[in-house]
Amino acid sequence: MRKNTFAAATLIAAAALTLSACGSSDDAGAPVAEVSAESGSDKAATVLDKPFEKPDLVLTDTHGKKYDLRKETKGKPTLIYFGYTHCPDICPLTMNNIAVAKKQLPKAEQDKLRIVFVTTDPERDTPAALGKWLKGIDPDAAGLTGSFSTIQAGARTLGISIDPPKKDKEGKVTSMHGTQVIAFSPKTDGGYVLYGEDATVGDYTKDLPKLIKGQKP
Secondary structure (H helix, E strand, O other), X not given: OOEEEEEEEXXXXXXXXXXXXXXXXXXXXXXXXXXXXXXXXXXXXXXXXXXXXXXXXXXXXXXXXXXXXXXXXXXXXXXXXXXXXXXXOHHHHHHHHHHHHHOOOOHHHHHHOEEEEEEOOOXXXXXXXXXXXXXXXXXXXEEEEOOHHHHHHHHHOOOOOEOOOXXXXXXXXXXXXXXXXXXXXXXXXXXXXXXXXXOOHHHHHHHHHHHHOOOOO
């Protein structure tokens, strides 16, 4: 499921950047991210003029151990994505696209890259469930879970809207969440590049070598 929210505004042109998500709700309180007017619609990456600060999140990883996001990813090129393992489409596609692109990198660069998947459905996504799901995509990716309120607050600092999981008319539990991927620079630890759900394997394959160096894609 997806929704459209206006979570970022262009600094110069004052035009809104549409962000997609799984589900449907408004989030007028989302932070404003300043993006360059030079960002063309033909590019998957949106470079932010004012990078996001890395969320101060301390959650639990797939081994049941504490994972301090800032500490574990400090000085490392990092991609952060919020989603859930029961997602039928966008979440697995996004994570698989990144994983396939990562495999195209030299081993040394693969080892530098940090990929972090934060669940939006912590009640079902236990450390064991996250580990099993990620094992089939990228065993080296960090899968994080914790209290919903903590996760929601962390996502909000990145302009990502997350609603509590709920049952639809058919009794199926769904999680409504923003589907953007945020890339953090190894130089500044700032979230300076944003990708929407339409980003392809080719887009990530082309951009990852630059993101690993903290360069603009």
